[in-house]
Amino acid sequence: ANFYFRIGSYCVLCVVFSAVACVVCVLCHGGRTVRNMSIIKRFVRIFKYFYGIQFETYGEEKLHDDKPCVIISNHQSILDMMGLMEVLPRNCIQIAKRELFYMGPVGLIMYLGGVIFINRKRTSAAMSAMEEVGNTLVQENLKVWIYPEGTRNESYDLLPFKKGAFYLAVQAQVPVIPVVYSSFSSFYHPEKKIFTSGKIKVEVLDPIKTEGLTVTDIPKLLETCHSVMRETFFRLSNKPNENGTNGPTSQPMQ
Ligand SMILES: CCCCCC/C=C/CCCCCCCCCC(=O)SCCNC(=O)CCNC(=O)[C@H](O)C(C)(C)COP(=O)(O)OP(=O)(O)OC[C@H]1O[C@@H](n2cnc3c(N)ncnc32)[C@H](O)[C@@H]1OP(=O)(O)O
Numbered sequence: 224a225n226f227y228f229r230i231g232s233y234c235v236l237c238v239v240f241s242a243v244a245c246v247v248c249v250l251c252h253g254g255r256t257v258r259n260m261s262i263i264k265r266f267v268r269i270f271k272y273f274y275g276i277q278f279e280t281y282g283e284e285k286l287h288d289d290k291p292c293v294i295i296s297n298h299q300s301i302l303d304m305m306g307l308m309e310v311l312p313r314n315c316i317q318i319a320k321r322e323l324f325y326m327g328p329v330g331l332i333m334y335l336g337g338v339i340f341i342n343r344k345r346t347s348a349a350m351s352a353m354e355e356v357g358n359t360l361v362q363e364n365l366k367v368w369i370y371p372e373g374t375r376n377e378s379y380d381l382l383p384f385k386k387g388a389f390y391l392a393v394q395a396q397v398p399v400i401p402v403v404y405s406s407f408s409s410f411y412h413p414e415k416k417i418f419t420s421g422k423i424k425v426e427v428l429d430p431i432k433t434e435g436l437t438v439t440d441i442p443k444l445l446e447t448c449h450s451v452m453r454e455t456f457f458r459l460s461n462k463p464n465e466n467g468t469n470g471p472t473s474q475p476m477q
């Protein structure tokens with residue numbers, strides 16, 4: 224019962240906070256702009272206190288370079304929104320599945336924040352939407368946050384990556400910055416109806432340059448990102464990987 228109450232309250236908070244945030248965003252900025260993300264961020268960062276979720280971030284300063292880039296991160300559940308807002312840099316929009324747009328105030332606030340909605344079932348439409356982002360990324364000095372797994376994944380591993388984030392980065396010739404969240408499975412497990420309090424480690428990895436890369440380099444770029452993120456995921460989640468090592472590399476943020 225506690226699981227359903229906590230998940231239910233999370234959704235209710237999303238709806239209520241979205242509705243309030245929509246009013247604040249329209250009053251402050253008048254309409255759809257990435258600047259609304261800083262307002263949304265303030266609202267969403269309150270959620271962690273309701274659920275006793277703590278974040279331990281490493282390397283967050285790597286996201287503060289005021290330059291365009293593609294940020295990719297692993298995606299475990301709707302709780303990821305808290306982790307996203309914990310480290311979201313300025314001028315950063317997200318790519319989201321179109322279904323979220325139809326979720327009442329949640330969809331509206333995402334629209335107001337500049338979120339790009341894609342239809343995962345229509346690859347060509349999704350690709351052209353992302354291509355459009357690639358065309359404006361540099362002149363609008365935008366960052367874009369993409370979940371390359373393309374869906375929530377509660378397995379104790381990373382799914383294979385979709386290619387769209389890498390096409391976008393190579394097209395815009397901007398760096399890819401991987402962000403890895405440790406596994407939620409110690410405190411959040413839908414099958415076992417577990418949703419208690421817990422700590423999430425977040426590590427921002429070094430930017431991976433794409434200058435000079437072309438479409439033919441995308442499989443290798445994808446593989447490089449996938450393996451470094453997978454190794455980090457195992458390390459942050461204390462899951463012994465192939466050579467059994469674990470433990471964070473950089474110092475926690477002060
Ligand atoms: C105030 C309180 C509010 C509280 C609530 C509201 C809060 C709001 C705040 C904001 C919160 C936002 C949170 C957002 C979270 C949303 C999470 C999601 O919705 S995740 C799901 C959506 N995201 C994605 O799917 C992104 C990853 N997917 C991709 O990038 C895919 O590549 C694609 C969707 C572009 C295409 O899909 P698909 O065909 O399945 O994938 P591929 O295998 O990658 O590609 C197939 C072939 O097409 C080629 N390809 C891919 N992209 C391109 C391209 N751009 N140009 C040319 N060709 C491309 C690719 O090479 C493949 O070809 P192949 O021959 O097989 O190699």
Ligand SMILES: CCCCCCCC/C=C\CCCCCCCC(=O)OC[C@@H](O)COP(=O)(O)O
Nearest residue numbers: 234237238300301304326327328329373374375
């Ligand atoms: C007054 C009208 C109310 C309308 C109903 C709104 C009810 C839904 C409320 C909140 C839902 C939580 C959405 C929070 C946004 C989190 C974004 C997210 O992380 O979702 C991604 C996830 O989905 C991916 O879906 P798939 O696993 O790919 O599939």
